[in-house]
Amino acid sequence: MDFDYTAEENAFREEVRKFISENLPPKKERDKNFLNTWLEKVRAKGWVGFSWPKEFGGSAGGLIEQTILREEMALAKAPPLGTSMMGLAWVGPGIMEYGTEEQKRKFIPDILDSKVTWCTGYSEPNHGSDLAAIQCKAELHGDNYVVNGQKIWTTGAPWSQWIILLTRTQFDVESKHDGITCLLVPMDAPGVEVRPIENMAGDKHFAEIFFTDVQVPVENRLGAEGDGWKVTVSALANERSSIGEVTQMFAKLENLKELVKVTYKQGKPAQEDPSVRRKVAQFEMKIAAMKYNGLRYLTKQIKGEPLTSETSVNKLHRASLEIEMDDFAVELTGQAGLQLRGGDAAVDGGSWSKSALNWPNVVIGGGTPNIQRNIIAERLLGMPKD
Amino acid sequence: MNFGFTEEQNLLRDQVERFMQDTCPMPRVRELSNTGGFDEALWKQIGELGWLGLLIPEAYGGLGLKWIDQVVVLEAAATGLCPLPIASHALASTAILACASDAQKSRWLPAMASGEAVCTLGLYDDANWIDPSAITASAKASGEGYVLGGTKPFVNDASNADYLLLAVHGPEGLALAAVGKEEVRITPQPTMDSTKPMASVDLEGVHISADSLVPMTQEQLSYLTDCGALAVTAEMVGAGEAILNLTSDYAKQRIQFGKPIGQYQGVKHRLADMYVDLESYRSLCYFAGWCADDDPQELARAVSLAKGYASDAFNQIGIDGVGLHGAIGFTAEYDAQLFLKRSKWARPMFGDSDFHLNRVASLGGL
Ligand SMILES: Cc1cc2nc3c(=O)[nH]c(=O)nc-3n(C[C@H](O)[C@H](O)[C@H](O)COP(=O)(O)OP(=O)(O)OC[C@H]3O[C@@H](n4cnc5c(N)ncnc54)[C@H](O)[C@@H]3O)c2cc1C
Numbered sequence: 001m002d003f004d005y006t007a008e009e010n011a012f013r014e015e016v017r018k019f020i021s022e023n024l025p026p027k028k029e030r031d032k033n034f035l036n037t038w039l040e041k042v043r044a045k046g047w048v049g050f051s052w053p054k055e056f057g058g059s060a061g062g063l064i065e066q067t068i069l070r071e072e073m074a075l076a077k078a079p080p081l082g083t084s085m086m087g088l089a090w091v092g093p094g095i096m097e098y099g100t101e102e103q104k105r106k107f108i109p110d111i112l113d114s115k116v117t118w119c120t121g122y123s124e125p126n127h128g129s130d131l132a133a134i135q136c137k138a139e140l141h142g143d144n145y146v147v148n149g150q151k152i153w154t155t156g157a158p159w160s161q162w163i164i165l166l167t168r169t170q171f172d173v174e175s176k177h178d179g180i181t182c183l184l185v186p187m188d189a190p191g192v193e194v195r196p197i198e199n200m201a202g203d204k205h206f207a208e209i210f211f212t213d214v215q216v217p218v219e220n221r222l223g224a225e226g227d228g229w230k231v232t233v234s235a236l237a238n239e240r241s242s243i244g245e246v247t248q249m250f251a252k253l254e255n256l257k258e259l260v261k262v263t264y265k266q267g268k269p270a271q272e273d274p275s276v277r278r279k280v281a282q283f284e285m286k287i288a289a290m291k292y293n294g295l296r297y298l299t300k301q302i303k304g305e306p307l308t309s310e311t312s313v314n315k316l317h318r319a320s321l322e323i324e325m326d327d328f329a330v331e332l333t334g335q336a337g338l339q340l341r342g343g344d345a346a347v348d349g350g351s352w353s354k355s356a357l358n359w360p361n362v363v364i365g366g367g368t369p370n371i372q373r374n375i376i377a378e379r380l381l382g383m384p385k386d
Numbered sequence: 387m388n389f390g391f392t393e394e395q396n397l398l399r400d401q402v403e404r405f406m407q408d409t410c411p412m413p414r415v416r417e418l419s420n421t422g423g424f425d426e427a428l429w430k431q432i433g434e435l436g437w438l439g440l441l442i443p444e445a446y447g448g449l450g451l452k453w454i455d456q457v458v459v460l461e462a463a464a465t466g467l468c469p470l471p472i473a474s475h476a477l478a479s480t481a482i483l484a485c486a487s488d489a490q491k492s493r494w495l496p497a498m499a500s501g502e503a504v505c506t507l508g509l510y511d512d513a514n515w516i517d518p519s520a521i522t523a524s525a526k527a528s529g530e531g532y533v534l535g536g537t538k539p540f541v542n543d544a545s546n547a548d549y550l551l552l553a554v555h556g557p558e559g560l561a562l563a564a565v566g567k568e569e570v571r572i573t574p575q576p577t578m579d580s581t582k583p584m585a586s587v588d589l590e591g592v593h594i595s596a597d598s599l600v601p602m603t604q605e606q607l608s609y610l611t612d613c614g615a616l617a618v619t620a621e622m623v624g625a626g627e628a629i630l631n632l633t634s635d636y637a638k639q640r641i642q643f644g645k646p647i648g649q650y651q652g653v654k655h656r657l658a659d660m661y662v663d664l665e666s667y668r669s670l671c672y673f674a675g676w677c678a679d680d681d682p683q684e685l686a687r688a689v690s691l692a693k694g695y696a697s698d699a700f701n702q703i704g705i706d707g708v709g710l711h712g713a714i715g716f717t718a719e720y721d722a723q724l725f726l727k728r729s730k731w732a733r734p735m736f737g738d739s740d741f742h743l744n745r746v747a748s749l750g751g752l
Contacts, residue, residue, distance in 0.1 A: 001391065001454055003680070005387055009387070064387055260752060271747075271752045277743070277747035277752055278740065278743045280750070280752060281743035281747045282694075282743060284691065284746055285670070285691050285694055286695075288691045289669055289670055289691075290666075292670055293665060293669045295387070295389040296669055298389070299387075299388055299389045299390040300390070310665075313662050317662070370651070373654070374651070374654065376661050377654035377655065377658040380661060381648075381661060382634065382638060383634070383637060383648035383653075383657065384648055384649040386649050386651060
């Protein structure tokens with residue numbers, strides 16, 4: 001056991017810090033072109049797709065360096081390393097693992113260069129948690145699949161250029177996991193209709209998508225026909241360590257503490273209230289647990305042991321913290337806490353009240369807490385499936 | 387960066403777990419805890435295996451290892467609720483190493499390293515207060531040595547120790563008085579957990595020699611408290627894992643309404659939550675164990691995060707472990723209840739969650 005970093009790792013951290021200090025001006029000083037310049041520079045550094053193989057334009061970087069990179073970027077509250085979020089998170093890794101040479105040439109560079117934004121077409125109106133039961137139909141006619149059906153809750157659909165789409169190519173199957181096929185579809189294909197949906201925070205980030213006789217050339221199939229479930233599962237498993245996320249949560253905890261320090265409750269400083277102190281300490285306790293859980297899992301990965309469902313542990317912590325921290329801030333600050341941005345008494349520019357309405361992003365998107373508990377109980381503790 | 391155990395540490399863990407299964411299995415644990423919690427032959431055996439001198443430098447006959455290795459032993463021993471005073475003995479060794487003079491170390495450590503002298507440490511005299519003021523026992527100068535005063539009402543494993551290190555207020559501040567079991571009056575006290583014997587120790591009027599008093603700073607007191615909380619947390623990791631396994635196995639076998647109860651989400655989700663909590667305080671405990679030797683600056687916060695989490699989480703794991711079994715879990719014959727009792731014992735020991743979380747808040751700037 002050893003929490004120290006090697007000389008090379010420390011040198012890498014220094015390099016990242018130096019880069020940040022030279023290329024990340026304070027928010028006020030950033031002009032219109034800032035984001036593009038930033039993206040070009042991190043790309044030139046090889047930090048986008050940091051762990052991806054060099055042949056695809058990645059840096060083949062190690063897990064620890066990747067952790068350091070994410071940690072430092074999160075500490076500096078830097079913009080993302082690329083704007084093709086889902087492309088970087090799982091579409092790219094999925095294509096590298098299952099794609100044809102042509103698909104790799106066609107799609108990977110644009111993901112790395114933030115030129116193309118991807119969205120993820122998994123969920124359907126009748127199939128959310130029970131994802132493998134999807135019904136969106138794709139039929140092979142000659143060299144094209146013809147897609148008919150509906151997707152929903154597709155984050156980023158209103159502004160994405162491509163979608164990774166789960167379809168059903170076979171209906172009379174023994175297991176619902178069979179007969180699923182993964183297609184890569186341009187959002188401007190004829191027959192694709194996007195209808196944005198407003199969420200409780202007032203944003204239109206997700207949408208429903210209708211597919212009517214959409215023609216998808218067979219060369220846009222990712223993996224073999226009927227292998228879509230395997231492709232999806234292994235792509236989702238590509239979510240790497242959550243260390244960058246933990247760093248952001250520590251930053252949020254610091255903001256919360258600052259808020260506690262300037263807040264009065266029943267006329268007395270809130271920071272002296274034992275229940276407030278206990279609550280804040282419990283947040284720290286859970287975030288620290290996420291950090292050290294993450295480091296234990298990272299160590300397993302470095303030793304070459306496969307990570308299976310352990311990540312559900314941190315997902316559950318993340319989900320409860322996501323709800324409780326904002327909720328705590330809102331309650332702590334009473335009627336001022338209710339005010340949104342623009343309110344005279346809005347707390348921290350209304351950021352707490354805003355994010356207190358946004359927890360479903362983390363809590364529901366990507367598998368609900370009940371599903372995570374099923375995963376832990378069934379895969380790690382061996383309980384029978386329900 | 388490597389948050390894993392070495393090959394040696396994994397072997398040590400296996401060895402201790404095997405010892406619990408083969409040599410000190412549950413029926414033996416029950417016998418021992420009914421008769422005061424000690425077995426000289428077993429103690430001798432683990433002494434020979436080196437587990438009692440883990441923290442003691444080789445120069446004094448120990449293995450010269452670190453607290454993280456001690457954590458491994460305590461965790462593994464607690465999977466079988468080992469009643470032997472391994473934790474108390476380790477804490478007494480830590481106290482001598484941290485506070486005693488070289489002469490005192492040479493005098494005491496070799497017998498401690500082999501286990502020949504069973505030792506324990508008694509710090510606070512208040513039932514629920516971690517503070518120097520919670521030490522009320524005293525030592526006053528008398529002739530060449532000191533005369534002790536007061537009672538230590540809560541000393542772990544006192545009845546089984548040959549020597550006791552007891553915190554007192556001396557003429558020059560805090561100190562540890564080293565006394566032999568014959569010199570003081572030890573009265574065993576019944577508690578909820580008979581695998582963790584507790585006793586009161588009456589010191590009134592006991593004379594000790596000058597070199598039996600070990601001065602202790604407040605920082606040292608606080609370090610020893612942290613090591614105590616770390617030891618208890620390590621035991622909560624092992625015991626928590628054991629009750630979770632016991633309960634998971636039962637949930638797979640017990641059929642109701644035609645299905646294993648582990649198929650019902652009311653059961654399986656509770657088990658998943660137990661797993662999440664156990665994994666999480668386990669990670670925090672290992673980090674604290676590492677800090678004890680490699681980053682002492684960070685120890686207080688790390689220990690408080692770990693014990694603050696484990697105290698309440700393990701308590702709930704104990705309750706759910708019994709509850710998910712139904713009535714059988716309530717029977718004396720079934721082992722689940724022993725783990726629930728251990729969770730009650732562990733909760734206040736070296737600070738409850740209120741104490742530790744309040745300290746996390748203070749260390750975090752509130
Ligand atoms: C902000 C946001 C963004 C999203 N982005 C995307 C996206 O980009 N692409 C995409 O494909 N999808 C996306 N989703 C959809 C998301 O994956 C689903 O919402 C999620 O998997 C749950 O499915 P559902 O909404 O149909 O709820 P349901 O599956 O109907 O669940 C309803 C409730 O029942 C519970 N439940 C369901 N099954 C069980 C069970 N077996 N045991 C116990 N409880 C159960 C659930 O926990 C939940 O509380 C997004 C969702 C949100 C909220």
